[in-house]
Amino acid sequence: MAASFLLPSPSFINYRKSQVCLGLHSEHGPEGIACYSICLQKQKCDIKLYMVPNKAVARHWRFRLFASVGSLKADVADKENLVCFDASAPSDFPRYNTMLDRSSHPVDGMSDFERQLQELFNDVKTMIMMGNMNDAIDLLQANYETVKEQMDAGNKGMEEAAILDIIALGYMAIGDLKFVGFLLDMMNEVVDSLKDNEPLLDSILMHMGSMYSALGKFEESVLMYRRVNNNLERIYGKNSTYLITPLLGLAKALGSIGRVTKAVEVYHRVITILELDRGAESEDLVLPLFGLGNLLIKEGKAKDAESAFVRILEIYKKVYGENDGRVGMAMCSLAHAKCVKGNADEAIDLYKNALHVIKDSDYMSLDDSLMENMRIDLAELLHTVGR
Incomplete structure (x- = not known):
């Protein structure tokens, strides 16, 4: 079961401000791919995002971004909403904005950069859904070569991490897991040096946690989710519903490496937070209850699991x-x-x-x-x- 679910975006917290100034100009790229140069004054570097011109891609699609990972892979699955009842998405959890959905809520000069990330994300997704895998790979590779040049030149900041994140999500959707692992290593090198109050960092860490889980690297996934959780807990407090998404990811990863007792504690914490915010009969409780029930069955604790499923049924x-x-x-x-x-x-x-x-x-x-x-x-x- 995929744990991804839709969450709306409130305004991003005020103190996460960026002084990045963006200057854009386009130039002709190979095979109809346009290159947009982003002048990041705080780094004194020039990052180029390669994108398909609007006329080259059908714009009839409207894609949903899944909050837990924001990944293309989640969106291009055959059954987007999943057939299992447990995938019913809580429709109104508050959450911090991801770099892909903040583009419609401009904040302090980041909107231009984020709009370009959103466009790149959507272009790759469109190509994949239309079956144009080679075009998607060409577009991702063009951006990879560019950001690699920047990193080789010593530029390893938030912008590089954000672009690598989009590229990794693209290769995740294509199914090139080996290269995704390589990209995650590059991203790790960058995020390890970033301060916790960097804009967009929480979103990138969330994506990394999800991709590590998909690769079966659950220890690394746990580290990513814990860092996100600690950041958000410091900002919003221990009982905030902003913590739900990273806590669910953390619980799943902990359960996958046999740390069942801790995973059960995390699931119960999610349930408690939701009960305090939504009430004991809220439909939003279904997802953590289902995760908890499945984990308990896997561990041979059918009696405890039964209680979770009875509660889901009553809800x-x-x-x-x-x-x-x-x-x-x-x-x-x-x-x-x-x-x-x-x-x-x-x-x-x-x-x-x-x-x-x-x-x-x-x-x-x-x-x-x-x-x-x-x-x-x-x-x-x-x-x-x-x-």
Whole structure:
């Protein structure tokens, strides 16, 4: 399951101000790629972002940016919203702005640079969704060569980190994980020397944490998420909902390296923060409850996991009514916990009811692969108990 979810952007905190002045001019690049030079006066260097001219790319797309990573990979998946009920996105968590969505909220001279990052991000995403992988790679490579020249010349600041971040996200979507790992090493070299109050740093660290997790490098992921969490905690306090996204990433990474007790503590902390801000019956609790439940099942603690899934079921019933497809999906998760716990008859009844609810609500097509898997689970369970 992907842990990414949409979050709206409030105004960025006032003290994270940048004195970067941007001067733009364009020049002709190879194969229709335009080069835009960004004069960063505070570094006395000249970074060039290569972009596709507007007329060269169809602008019919409107892409969503996922807050936890902002990655292209999350957006170009076959089922953007995921078929599992647990991927239902909390719609209104407050959060700090990412470098990709702050472009519509200009702050202290950074807007020009960020708009260019947004344009580069969207150009690459459009190419990938249209199947133009070679064009996307050419565009990413052109920007990589440019930022590498700057770093070789000794310029290793926030701007270099931000451009590398976009490039890494692009290669992540393409599937070149080996090069993503190489880019993360370059980014690590930069972010290690940056102060925690640098603008955009939290967003870059979040992306790095997510990409490290995708590469199976969970120890590195934990370090990124902890640094973000510490930064935001210092700014907003320990009970702020701004902490939700990095804490969820941290919990997942901790669980993946076997630090289950700590991961469970982090999930409970997320749940407590949301209860204080949204109430005990908020739908926003579903995501951490599902992560917690899955982790507990994996660790053989089915009884504790059952409590989490029961709570999810009750939340969905209250919010959507008993005949909604999400209720059916919650029943399936609870049925799985019941099965692991050894309550086969209860699990069978839950699976049957869940399939009826999902079918009657038209929540998904009957030939959907997830629906088929649920039917197979039920059939295997019936076979196991001799029915």
